[in-house]
Amino acid sequence: MKIDSISLKSSTIAIFVMIGLVAIALSLFASNYFKRAALNAQMTSLSRVIEVASIEVFTKIKNHTFDFGSKLAHNPDLLQATKRHLKNEGNGELSQLLDDPFINGFVGFSKIDLKKLRIYDLQLKLISQSNMGVSDLDDQAAPYIRSTISNRGKTDRLKAVQALWASPQGPFYSLVVPLGGLRPIGYLEIIINPVFNFxxxxxxxxxxxxxxxxxxxxxxxxxxxxxxxxxxxxxxxxxxxxxxxxxxxxxxxxxx
Incomplete structure (x- = not known):
């Protein structure tokens, strides 16, 4: 009888100990689970903040580049030099004019990291580019730009086209604007380093x-x-x- 009493007491203690251990384990598990859930929620929220900030940065990139490109695309000297070049009457002056912003700067030069200026004809064939800036780029515009311009309707032909694109030299952002106003004679491409802004x-x-x-x-x-x-x-x-x-x-x- 005494042995049975001790055995029952030991079993009862063991059961309570097991219940206590299970409760502690569940408490630790729940604590870790909710900590991870809270951390994941915080990371998701912070990632969203970065996303919104990146959209703001990208908008500024486009605005700064568009302001510069619009002014340059209406530069009388650049337009006349392009027309002469298209008639095979140029003597290298076009590339010299494209070098000028690299040498003398431009309004807003501190806002973007200018890497290259290029001019294409209306069929997107490269006809000239700045000597200064990044070298060894492909002679064609980025595939996304070529596809967008080639496939758009006549009503959109005066609109600028932008693209983020990859190259062996690193990531680039391009803005392509019509050269020559309402009667474009070609396209001007402004290539910048987007990492500078991001x-x-x-x-x-x-x-x-x-x-x-x-x-x-x-x-x-x-x-x-x-x-x-x-x-x-x-x-x-x-x-x-x-x-x-x-x-x-x-x-x-x-x-x-």
Whole structure:
């Protein structure tokens, strides 16, 4: 009888211990689960903030580039030089005129990182380009630009076409505007480095920002520093043809 009493008591204690252990385990599991859920929700929210900031940056890129391109496309000297070049009467003056913004600057030159200026005829055949700027580019405009211009209707022929695109030299942004007003004689392409602008996302989010290639190579970073406990939030920037172009990594201090 005494043995049975001890056995029952031991069993009861064991059951309560097991219940306690299960309760602790469930508590830890629930705690970790809700922490992960909260962290995932915070990361999603922060990623959305970066997305909105990137849209703002891209809008500024387009506006700054369009302002510059519109003025240059209506430059009388550039128009006359293009007409002479199309008649095979040019003597290299067209490329010299395209070099001028690189040498003497232009209104808003600090807002964009100009990489190349090119002129095409109405069939999108390259007829001239700046000597200055990035070299070894393909002689054709990016496929997305060629496709957009070739497939659009006559009512859209005076509209500018923009594209983010990849090249062996890195990511680029192009804006192509008609050259010559209502009766265009060709197209002017302004090619810039978009990474220069996208690193400015940190000025909007007030966070350290790094720009990486898809393979992980660092392209640019802002001046803000991050600590080991900062959480990296990645946002993918896609080219206009939807292929991955580069990654924006914002380092967020989630403790604050």
């Amino acid at each position: 690193s400015g996302i940190g000025n909007i989010t007030n966070t350290p920002v790094h720009i990486h290639t898809m393979s992980g190579e660092l392209l640019n970073e802002n001046s803000q520093q991050f600590a080991d406990d900062h959480l990296p939030i990645e946002f993918l920037i896609r080219a206009s043809d939807e292929t991955p172009l580069f990654k924006v990594v914002s380092y967020e201090n989630i403790a604050t």
